[in-house]
Amino acid sequence: MGKILGIDLGTTNSVMAVWDGREPRLIASEQGTRLTPSVVAFGANGDVFVGEVARRQAVANARCTIFSAKRFVGQQFDAVAADRESVPYNVVAGDRGQALIEVGSTRYSPEEISAHVLRELKRSAEAFLGEPVDGAVITVPAYFNDAQRTATKEAGRLAGLDVRRIINEPTAAALAYGLDKDREKLVAVYDFGGGTFDVSILSVGEDVIEVISTHGDTHLGGDDIDARIVSWLLENFQAEKGIHVNGDAAAHQRLREAAQAAKIDLSSRTSTDINLPFLASDERGPQHLQISMTRARLEEMMSDLVDRTLASCVQALSDAGRQTTDIDEVVLVGGSSRIPLVQRRVSAFFRKEPRRTVNPDEVVALGAAVQAGVLSGEIKGLVLLDVTSLSLGVETHDGHTAVVIPRNTTIPTESMRTFTTAADGQTSVEVHVVQGESETARTNDSLGRFDLDGIKAQAAGVPQIDVTFAIDLNGMVKVSARDRATGRSQTVSVSARTAVASEPKLGGAKARAEMGDPPAHFTAQTPAQPEAPSHASSHASSHAPAHAASHAPSHAPAHAASQAPSHAPAHAPAHGTAHGTAHGTAHDGRDSSLPSAADATLQEAERLLGQVRDSIAATDKADLERNAQALRALMGNDSQGEEIERMRLSLRQVTTRIKEAVLARRAR
Numbered sequence: 001m002g003k004i005l006g007i008d009l010g011t012t013n014s015v016m017a018v019w020d021g022r023e024p025r026l027i028a029s030e031q032g033t034r035l036t037p038s039v040v041a042f043g044a045n046g047d048v049f050v051g052e053v054a055r056r057q058a059v060a061n062a063r064c065t066i067f068s069a070k071r072f073v074g075q076q077f078d079a080v081a082a083d084r085e086s087v088p089y090n091v092v093a094g095d096r097g098q099a100l101i102e103v104g105s106t107r108y109s110p111e112e113i114s115a116h117v118l119r120e121l122k123r124s125a126e127a128f129l130g131e132p133v134d135g136a137v138i139t140v141p142a143y144f145n146d147a148q149r150t151a152t153k154e155a156g157r158l159a160g161l162d163v164r165r166i167i168n169e170p171t172a173a174a175l176a177y178g179l180d181k182d183r184e185k186l187v188a189v190y191d192f193g194g195g196t197f198d199v200s201i202l203s204v205g206e207d208v209i210e211v212i213s214t215h216g217d218t219h220l221g222g223d224d225i226d227a228r229i230v231s232w233l234l235e236n237f238q239a240e241k242g243i244h245v246n247g248d249a250a251a252h253q254r255l256r257e258a259a260q261a262a263k264i265d266l267s268s269r270t271s272t273d274i275n276l277p278f279l280a281s282d283e284r285g286p287q288h289l290q291i292s293m294t295r296a297r298l299e300e301m302m303s304d305l306v307d308r309t310l311a312s313c314v315q316a317l318s319d320a321g322r323q324t325t326d327i328d329e330v331v332l333v334g335g336s337s338r339i340p341l342v343q344r345r346v347s348a349f350f351r352k353e354p355r356r357t358v359n360p361d362e363v364v365a366l367g368a369a370v371q372a373g374v375l376s377g378e379i380k381g382l383v384l385l386d387v388t389s390l391s392l393g394v395e396t397h398d399g400h401t402a403v404v405i406p407r408n409t410t411i412p413t414e415s416m417r418t419f420t421t422a423a424d425g426q427t428s429v430e431v432h433v434v435q436g437e438s439e440t441a442r443t444n445d446s447l448g449r450f451d452l453d454g455i456k457a458q459a460a461g462v463p464q465i466d467v468t469f470a471i472d473l474n475g476m477v478k479v480s481a482r483d484r485a486t487g488r489s490q491t492v493s494v495s496a497r498t499a500v501a502s503e504p505k506l507g508g509a510k511a512r513a514e515m516g517d518p519p520a521h522f523t524a525q526t527p528a529q530p531e532a533p534s535h536a537s538s539h540a541s542s543h544a545p546a547h548a549a550s551h552a553p554s555h556a557p558a559h560a561a562s563q564a565p566s567h568a569p570a571h572a573p574a575h576g577t578a579h580g581t582a583h584g585t586a587h588d589g590r591d592s593s594l595p596s597a598a599d600a601t602l603q604e605a606e607r608l609l610g611q612v613r614d615s616i617a618a619t620d621k622a623d624l625e626r627n628a629q630a631l632r633a634l635m636g637n638d639s640q641g642e643e644i645e646r647m648r649l650s651l652r653q654v655t656t657r658i659k660e661a662v663l664a665r666r667a668r
Contacts, residue, residue, distance in 0.1 A: 009155075039066065142191075196221050213408045476493075
């Protein structure tokens with residue numbers, strides 16, 4: 001079995017590391033550098049260049065040199081308008097509206113570009129280690145949505161890697177930072193990279209690393225600072241020379257490289273000179289750009305970008321229920337965190353100096369290697385509890401979002417919400433899955449739609465349709481819908497803007513991957529008194545968001561009322577007209593109609609859970625691992641059909657209890 005590589009697949013640079021049996025070790029590229037530029041270039045004769053060699057020829061081959069592809073991974077064309085304007089190569093819309101990169105007459109998905117970078121890292125690692133590399137742990141920004149995570153995993157597959165885990169970049173940094181910690185600390189990881197920003201609040205201890213909250217912006221990074229500098233240079237050049245060079249791809253690339261160099265220089269100097277000879281020419285002859293830039297000028301033009309990062313810090317602390325004074329350590333990650341203004345503002349915000357013992361360019365890859373060591377079995381007893389960074393839900397008839405799984409829920413997790421029709425004779429519903437924090441569904445990310453057909457035609461409000469969301473350890477989503485009366489069900493794995501449907505279990509459901517069809521209407525309901533997060537479902541009566549297509553005989557807009565889960569946000573607004581009084585109460589996820597086989601499975605899970613807790617109390621790691629594996633195998637067993645699948649609603653409760661037991665042992 002080959003090594004598992006830890007990879008920080010960055011917007012600007014990528015870094016790789018491996019667990020060597022004692023500690024994570026960085027791997028240099030074949031050029032001898034630890035940072036590999038995330039740049040891919042296509043030559044006229046079909047050659048593909050990756051890394052430093054691609055970056056060096058960017059000016060001469062600007063239209064065919066691709067950088068910052070990470071900003072387009074898993075994205076829709078319409079969502080990246082600003083990013084498209086900042087690159088010299090062509091970004092076009094695909095058949096499904098996805099962002100594609102056009103080089104000559106060929107179109108590439110952003111994940112194909114990323115695959116070239118990953119393939120180069122794999123090749124360099126194998127040459128360095130002298131053995132095969134077949135697995136990888138790849139890091140992504142914490143605020144990446146499901147489509148972006150799935151696309152990143154696809155990039156790994158295209159590169160010939162078995163992507164064993166996708167983990168958040170701040171979480172990976174905490175893994176590297178917390179490896180030698182012997183007491184619990186509350187840590188803020190501030191990750192300001194080339195294309196994205198994330199902040200996470202984590203509890204880091206001897207054997208448990210728990211993410212409490214995370215927040216971020218996938219369109220905020222060093223690239224935005226570079227763009228500000230480029231705009232300033234263009235304005236000055238135009239004012240002095242009267243020449244526009246916006247349409248010159250080679251000139252734009254030279255300006256971008258000069259902006260990056262100036263930004264780096266101004267981290268250690270108070271001023272720098274920018275000299276670009278022969279930037280343009282006119283009837284007067286060649287025209288050169290010569291200008292001096294001060295640190296004060298840079299800080300003035302980027303101050304609002306830093307403000308945006310601190311706004312995310314405020315939100316992350318609020319979500320965690322913490323104050324700045326509660327934070328024990330601040331860890332800076334990402335190249336942009338080296339900028340003096342960023343360091344000063346972060347220090348002032350958290351009221352403490354950030355730790356400077358970690359290299360912000362390398363710590364994420366080191367943490368990925370730690371996770372690789374856990375997966376390979378070389379590291380024992382380390383527990384990582386991560387969260388989903390974005391809320392998941394469905395759209396309603398009035399365009400609102402009904403949240404099924406709130407952000408910052410510990411993963412893996414499942415949650416169910418029950419819907420009912422609101423049109424007499426309705427026999428089909430369409431579920432529109434969205435991800436994001438906006439109450440308006442159209443401003444959230446649309447992950448996919450699928451239909452559930454064959455619902456028994458009944459009066460409005462009678463059918464009950466259970467919609468279940470599941471998020472795995474990689475943060476990727478699976479959604480299923482089941483009509484209780486007929487047993488018809490449909491499950492889809494949401495994947496990079498395309499809903500990839502499984503075969504319907506009872507032959508009646510139709511999955512639809514097309515994203516362009518406008519949804520019909522359906523209505524959700526929120527409980528009056530929401531409770532703490534759990535797998536319990538509550539059955540209330542006032543409308544909140546969710547989405548279903550109507551196939552009622554009258555062709556009137558269809559509606560489905562939902563019975564919201566007990567962890568729905570307390571402030572969730574009610575929308576539409578109430579269908580009447582509540583017709584149920586919160587329950588613990590166990591349905592009294594479940595067959596005895598499912599009850600027996602729960603009893604077995606409870607027995608194994610008890611053994612797991614005993615193993616933790618006795619600090620018997622071998623016994624703990626054996627019992628935990630048995631428990632996972634039990635909860636993943638499909639042999640008993642749908643009854644067992646419904647039992648997976650208890651998995652989050654099991655995970656929570658294990659976590660409590662670990663924390664209790666550590667407290668003792």
